[in-house]
Amino acid sequence: MTGDVASTSVESPPALDPTKTRSHGSFGRYVAIRFLLMVPTVLILVTLVFFLIRLTGDPITAALGGRLPADQLAERIAEAGYDRPVLVQYFEYLAQIFTFDFGTTITDNRPVAEVLLTYGGATAELVFYSLIVAFILGIPLGMVAAALRDRWPDAILRVSAILFYATPVFFSGLVAKLVFSVWLGIFPVSGRASVRTEIALTREGGTGIYLIDAIASGNPAYVQDVLMHAVLPAMTLGLLTAGIFLRLVRTNVIGTYNMPYVDAARSRGVSEFRLVRKHAYRPALIPIITVIGLQIALLLGGAVLTETTFEWQGLGFQLAKYLSARDFVAVQGIVAMIAIIVALTNFVVDIIAAFIDPRVRY
Template identity: 70%
Template sequence: MADIAQAPLPVTPAAAPAARKARGGTTLWRYVLVRFLLIFPTIFILVTTVFLMMRVTGDPITAALGGQLTSAQLAERIEAAGYDRPLIVQYLEYLGQIVRGDFGTTLDGQPVTSVLLRYGGATLELAFYALIVAFVVGIPLGMLAAAIRDRWGDAVLRVFAILCYATPVFFAGLMLKLVFGSWLGVLPTSGRASPRMELLLSRLDGATGIYTIDAIRTGNGALIGDVLAHAVLPGLALGLLTAGVFLRLVRTNVIGTLATPYVDAARSRGVSEFRLVRKHAYKPALIPIITVIGLQIAMLLGGAVLTETTFEWMGLGYQLSEFLKARDYVAVQGIVALLAVIVALTNFIVDIIAAFIDPRVRY
């Protein structure tokens, strides 16, 4: 009798949806918590890797100024910066600085955080345009390739996707500059805006550093057009890199969805292949796109270094290349560490969005 009294009551059909909803909500919040906690070891590993890589060549002062200062001046600089202390002490101090938001100081005395704030908006703007290109080019072409699968057009699109992914971003940028800048003369090939427009933006109160937003705030049509024209070629060069990934991913997932029973049922009713792709297979195929956006953000930030250098786009990537030329490894270390933090946070946000859209991700 005691066992019978303690047995759990059966869930009635009416209460089943509520029970499933409660379990799903609990699972979601558990998933969010786990993904959030994973941010910290990820950032720790990335920051530690950056620190050790920057110390492979010795202390940053000697690496940057070894041939420019006397031995006494060099020793004085090394002692003042604390690079003569044990490596573990430097490492612990470095972690403490990162926790406080201090990413170091450049050779010319600028805090790295001020460099990040000044040029970070430009890199963010470039990544935004690149993602637009990736979505506009990769997703429709991926759907088209799935609709005409195993035909010559599908083969052409697959080769195009491989070329987009495999072509070095700086080479793609140079070709775009040659065609649209030198041969056709229809688009600017360097900078974020023309000199006169740059002057107008520099005088704007409360400027964000993101030229598109600042230009829209002014309401000046010529300024907006100039900023957008300068963003076309860099956005294409960087965006096509990710478009190739999206094209192949959408194609594969749409073809997989088209083989499901509910699509076969629609096909048996005489629904055309293009309508099947557009109405039945499109949305399920977009879920994997969301899950890989975090990885593509890392690729975009890496490609931004070469893209910004090719187009003289004054962002973090361009400044990173300049610091590398100057052997300013403290600045390089700070920028790379911040980019690592951004990538980790972006992956967390993308994972949570994917979990809300697709409940299967939570389990």
């Protein structure tokens, strides 16, 4: 009987690996949720900017009031549609943003999209340089502080990190210009390149990112000139984020010292610096990846003061110019684009962090 049952029993199909299915599904679900959350974030930021600007009145009156006769001013307001209800203007503006139409500037009658394309490359270049400075300084110094924790080098580095973050960007920029440009004469005072280099790069066309254009030109003198002009602005803005990276790396590297595999390596006589470099370094990078999106927002905010201090012709410089002219159409468009860039950056960083560390998905 038993033999008959055994002979007629059907072999069960192989079981699926639940961890693989769950991991695959959770990652896709995580990406979808993060993307859906990005949309209301941008919408809230754009809405806040729109209604805060409307508290000052219509943009035409804010920019041209007192400089045009009353009848011409009323005609400009009607042409722009600012005499309609605010909600009508708001929903029309949202529809324009979806087509990347951010309006037309009032002071120089340029499409805001053209301003974004013309000067966006300069700001992206400055942010890239600043991130390089932050990584080069913040991560190694954070590892040194962790290896020498609770000693005098650690105390000096922690205080330096606070100073890097707390010092206003415009103040550190002015001090850097005074010391390295006026007194020592090492670096240029302002601008993205010398006049000769700038004329050559703009005449040849290109991406608007001077380093790429200089490399494409094949002239080493242009590359050197562009890099020399970038040192002080990049250091000024990069130190702001370097202080955050330094403290973040130090905290996370010290946290890994209590892990069993680190204790095992220490028991074998591995030095503290080798423990940091070989065993505690990589886990400490995951938190840095997760905060890069927030640092992009910080760098874009600091770029306004940095570009103004060094006359770096980017979006921050243009934003300050349009603010002083009370051209709120241009201000609204630039701020909306910055909000979109920050939201997209956070989305990409979240996906990278979830791919590297599966714990982020849950």
